[in-house]
Amino acid sequence: MKFIITLVISCFIISSSTVSPETYIGKWKIEGGSIIEIYKEGDTFFGKINKRADNPLSNINGLDNKNPIKELQKRPLLGMIILDQLQYDHGVLSDGTIYNADSGKAYDVKVWINSDNINVCYIRAYKSFLFKTFTATRVTH
Template sequence: MKHCILLIISCIFVSSSSISPDTYIGKWKITGGSVIEIYQEGKFFYGKIHKRTEKPISNLNGLDNNNPLKELQNRPLLGMIILDKLVYEDGALSGGTIYNADSGKSYNVKVWINNDDKNTCYIRAYKSVLFKTFEAKRVNN
């Protein structure tokens, strides 16, 4: 009986603290107002701009103006993939890049979900040893 109770308690703990790949799929509103939709294709995860902030700091015309490639500067930001080729490993998404349309630069990225609140995730962009972390909240459809 003692072992049975211990087994039940450990199963509850393990299942409540685990983050599955499906937990990442959905829309996430980043502090500042933009909404990113994360989805999976095969083993990779991607994120595209679903909605822009109401007060953008650049690209006021809704186009990728700051892209270093001239031929991409007229593409619309809405629907554009900004999280590219992330892989699920050890409860987090990593190994891919994030594109910053404000600067036209890409950075290595890691995305993880708060174990205590599965409706909060963090997106961390890395530039060498420096990084910036953004908080995002799940958007319910």
């Protein structure tokens, strides 16, 4: 009986291994072609636009046109922080926001990587009980 309990506990520990905070750091290509660079300052994670999609849906001029704050509508999208104030907890980045430059709105966000493929991450934007999940692939070159 002790053997079975030990085996079950060992399987649970192995299968619940978490992704380290450093695994998130780097460049990630989102569906559509944009690249976000995730980086860490202290214990907080951020993501900035490193490259825009080849055929953007909006903000064709490369500026933050949809921002509700008029003074920010002239800022360039390249280099702009869109993942803000994320905290690492049990393998997941959360408790921050994601800014959608196509709409000028910010949403709660959760970012995670499955330990079986650390070159794919998922970015989920929340508004109330509604959400949209994006897949991003690590850029290695």
